[in-house]
Amino acid sequence: MIVNSLIYVWVLMFITSPLFGKSVRERIYDRNLNTHCGYSSCPKVKEGFINVHLIPHTHDDVGWLKTVDQYFYGSKSRTQLAGVQYILDSVVQELKHDPNKRFIYVETAFFWKWWQRQPDHERHIVKRLVTNGQLEFIGGAWSMHDEATTHYQSIVDQFTWGFRRLNDTFGQCGVPRVGWQIDPFGHSRETGSIMARLGFDGLLLGRVDYMDKATRMIHKQMEMVWETSPNLGREADLFTGVLFNTYSAPSGFCFDILCSDEPIIDDKHSPEYNADKRAEMFVKTLEAFMKIYQGNNLAVTMGEDFQYQAAHVNFKNMDSLIQAVNDRQKTHDSNVNLLYSTPSCYLKALNSEGIQWPTKQDDFFPYASDPHSFWTGYFTSRPTLKFYERLGNNFHQVCKQLYTFGNLGPEDRGNLNVMREAMGVMQHHDAVSGTEKQLVAFDYARQLSLGFDECGIITETALNKLMTKPGATADSTAPLVTTSCLLLNISQCEISEKHGTFVVTLYNPLSRRVSRYVRLPVAGDGHAYSVQDPQGNSVTVQIVPVPESVTKVPGRFSEATVELVFRAVDLPPLGFRSYYVSPSNSVEAPPTEPERVVGEHFTIGRPGSMRLTMNVRTGLPTRLHGPDLSDTPNFQQSFCYYQSAVGDNEEPKNRSSGAYIFRPNSSCIMVNAQPTIKYYKGPLVEEVHQQFSSWVSQVIRAYRGEDHMEFNWMVGPVPISDQFGKELVTRYTVYEMATNATFYTDSNGRE
Numbered sequence: 001m002i003v004n005s006l007i008y009v010w011v012l013m014f015i016t017s018p019l020f021g022k023s024v025r026e027r028i029y030d031r032n033l034n035t036h037c038g039y040s041s042c043p044k045v046k047e048g049f050i051n052v053h054l055i056p057h058t059h060d061d062v063g064w065l066k067t068v069d070q071y072f073y074g075s076k077s078r079t080q081l082a083g084v085q086y087i088l089d090s091v092v093q094e095l096k097h098d099p100n101k102r103f104i105y106v107e108t109a110f111f112w113k114w115w116q117r118q119p120d121h122e123r124h125i126v127k128r129l130v131t132n133g134q135l136e137f138i139g140g141a142w143s144m145h146d147e148a149t150t151h152y153q154s155i156v157d158q159f160t161w162g163f164r165r166l167n168d169t170f171g172q173c174g175v176p177r178v179g180w181q182i183d184p185f186g187h188s189r190e191t192g193s194i195m196a197r198l199g200f201d202g203l204l205l206g207r208v209d210y211m212d213k214a215t216r217m218i219h220k221q222m223e224m225v226w227e228t229s230p231n232l233g234r235e236a237d238l239f240t241g242v243l244f245n246t247y248s249a250p251s252g253f254c255f256d257i258l259c260s261d262e263p264i265i266d267d268k269h270s271p272e273y274n275a276d277k278r279a280e281m282f283v284k285t286l287e288a289f290m291k292i293y294q295g296n297n298l299a300v301t302m303g304e305d306f307q308y309q310a311a312h313v314n315f316k317n318m319d320s321l322i323q324a325v326n327d328r329q330k331t332h333d334s335n336v337n338l339l340y341s342t343p344s345c346y347l348k349a350l351n352s353e354g355i356q357w358p359t360k361q362d363d364f365f366p367y368a369s370d371p372h373s374f375w376t377g378y379f380t381s382r383p384t385l386k387f388y389e390r391l392g393n394n395f396h397q398v399c400k401q402l403y404t405f406g407n408l409g410p411e412d413r414g415n416l417n418v419m420r421e422a423m424g425v426m427q428h429h430d431a432v433s434g435t436e437k438q439l440v441a442f443d444y445a446r447q448l449s450l451g452f453d454e455c456g457i458i459t460e461t462a463l464n465k466l467m468t469k470p471g472a473t474a475d476s477t478a479p480l481v482t483t484s485c486l487l488l489n490i491s492q493c494e495i496s497e498k499h500g501t502f503v504v505t506l507y508n509p510l511s512r513r514v515s516r517y518v519r520l521p522v523a524g525d526g527h528a529y530s531v532q533d534p535q536g537n538s539v540t541v542q543i544v545p546v547p548e549s550v551t552k553v554p555g556r557f558s559e560a561t562v563e564l565v566f567r568a569v570d571l572p573p574l575g576f577r578s579y580y581v582s583p584s585n586s587v588e589a590p591p592t593e594p595e596r597v598v599g600e601h602f603t604i605g606r607p608g609s610m611r612l613t614m615n616v617r618t619g620l621p622t623r624l625h626g627p628d629l630s631d632t633p634n635f636q637q638s639f640c641y642y643q644s645a646v647g648d649n650e651e652p653k654n655r656s657s658g659a660y661i662f663r664p665n666s667s668c669i670m671v672n673a674q675p676t677i678k679y680y681k682g683p684l685v686e687e688v689h690q691q692f693s694s695w696v697s698q699v700i701r702a703y704r705g706e707d708h709m710e711f712n713w714m715v716g717p718v719p720i721s722d723q724f725g726k727e728l729v730t731r732y733t734v735y736e737m738a739t740n741a742t743f744y745t746d747s748n749g750r751e
Contacts, residue, residue, distance in 0.1 A: 142424025
């Protein structure tokens with residue numbers, strides 16, 4: 001019998017669930033709102049002219065060189081002169097005085113932070129600007145997500161959370177219609193698919209491979225219909241355009257206070273008068289646009305990172321530029337017409353031209369900005385932060401589900417929102433990508449840690465309600481104490497280590513039954529343990545040693561040297577099961593010594609499952625056996641590293657390898673061709689612990705009844721005493737397998 005005074009260990013199973021529903025367009029709006037936003041608010045274009053859509057915008061990274069709060073409040077100006085609150089303050093003042101002016105905003109995380117600090121009269125002004133289409137939300141997610149290292153669940157979550165804030169605040173006028181991925185370092189097909197399903201009418205990109213872009217410019221294929229999903233078909237097709245200048249203003253026409261380009265001076269009595277000359281230069285610049293885009297409409301971005309902190313300067317010069325260029329229609333018989341616009345209005349104008357667009361089916365990876373700069377380094381930058389983000393996604397899904405199943409009220413919603421916002425920030429293309437400064441990475445981890453804490457309150461509250469028997473009173477039932485073990489990746493869990501008796505509760509967020517192996521660090525004092533399932537039946541257990549390299553992880557505060565392993569069978573869909581763990585009365589201590597291997601080879605895994613043959617002398621795998629034993633190709637694995645290229649980055653040929661760019665300066669150097677090994681065998685799992693060097697180790701696991709083999713490696717700290725960076729890779733080589741040189745992968749974990 002399990003009594004209420006027992007400690008409950010709330011173990012999160014790392015199980016992901018498919019969360020892909022109907023278009024977000026299917027929502028309820030205030031039908032009585034008299035709005036003029038959307039396409040009906042777009043300025044009129046001139047028939048027979050080249051209509052140049054000036055798109056005033058700011059690109060506000062949700063963390064990069066500075067933290068989110070430092071960027072918002074404008075602190076640490078010596079690092080970067082950037083304050084988002086001043087941008088929004090300044091832009092609103094400009095828009096409210098001139099109905100012709102337009103501005104787009106993208107990062108809902110920043111906008112919402114600003115909105116919460118506005119008085120009622122200012123909110124009323126902003127609502128009017130949104131309603132009449134002057135201030136338009138584009139993209140609309142909590143942040144502009146990275147597209148290479150994110151998972152589709154978290155992408156969808158951060159879009160829906162951003163949309164909810166905008167929709168709840170502004171109704172239909174707050175709903176974005178166009179995607180705006182101008183700074184991520186390459187683009188995934190899944191991102192396009194998600195945006196199509198969100199109801200977007202188009203997507204504009206900034207960064208594409210320099211060779212791809214050059215070819216598209218020659219053939220006028222900078223805009224296309226992206227066929228993003230062979231399974232979803234036409235409903236996932238999305239008009240996609242590549243911007244000419246990434247997302248910056250044309251060279252020489254940056255009017256922001258952060259720039260030093262010449263202003264437009266239209267005072268003809270001044271010796272500094274330059275309006276005619278500058279207008280001519282701008283029209284000349286547009287000729288390059290006209291050569292590579294189809295149709296009579298051009299999109300010209302007027303903005304950059306954290307611009308418009310003094311929006312009056314930007315708009316005053318754009319006003320003068322528009323006037324000077326449009327005056328040439330009379331004085332020079334020019335066919336160029338400038339107007340303030342937005343991405344939505346640009347797409348509307350393009351659509352009216354009825355152009356037949358080319359199509360594209362694949363993704364935009366990898367992204368290279370020049371022959372020596374392939375932006376693939378960030379695929380593995382800050383791997384611990386990447387893992388933490390994935391763990392956050394798992395907990396986020398569980399938190400949302402238990403909030404619902406526990407029938408929790410509005411008083412608990414704030415706890416969930418902390419996690420929603422932290423996970424939204426983590427999707428930013430300088431967050432999970434690992435391209436931020438170290439202090440910013442620490443701040444991202446801080447925000448996510450707070451999210452875990454707040455979600456922990458929700459899970460504990462929900463579990464207490466769900467585990468309490470119907471009719472039980474507060475006097476008759478003591479509250480359960482639940483603790484989440486979030487450091488199992490380094491074999492650390494205070495409750496399981498220090499309490500001989502406890503209950504493990506496993507929650508399954510999937511919509512189907514699953515069985516999973518559970519590993520918990522326990523006291524390594526030679527005691528045996530017993531585990532009982534919810535029906536009181538004994539469960540087979542095994543004690544295995546914690547890998548030596550894990551026990552030495554910096555920051556690990558645990559004395560556990562062994563782990564308790566058992567199999568949780570048939571976890572119910574969207575449900576949980578609890579297992580009772582206690583010391584065993586067995587007088588025989590569990591074996592934790594490695595097996596003595598005799599002969600040249602040994603095999604891990606059982607007949608009928610996947611098996612792996614190891615070479616005793618080299619400590620490396622040599623052969624992989626399929627479950628049916630019919631497919632037995634030769635198999636090899638090794639660890640090696642490339643020395644990182646070092647340069648001053650003054651020109652492409654001197655590019656350094658780093659957080660963004662992978663640029664090796666050597667062939668792959670083997671770490672150690674003959675690792676030391678220890679082999680452990682028990683009723684549930686067989687393990688081979690490999691030590692390649694002081695900074696590279698691996699555990700290969702074969703679980704009973706599983707159709708896969710687990711390779712769990714650990715790297716670090718990477719030695720740099722020789723002044724060379726090291727780009728570590730592991731190589732899996734399979735011979736005699738008919739692959740037809742085809743490699744299969746997914747796009748953001750979905751398709």
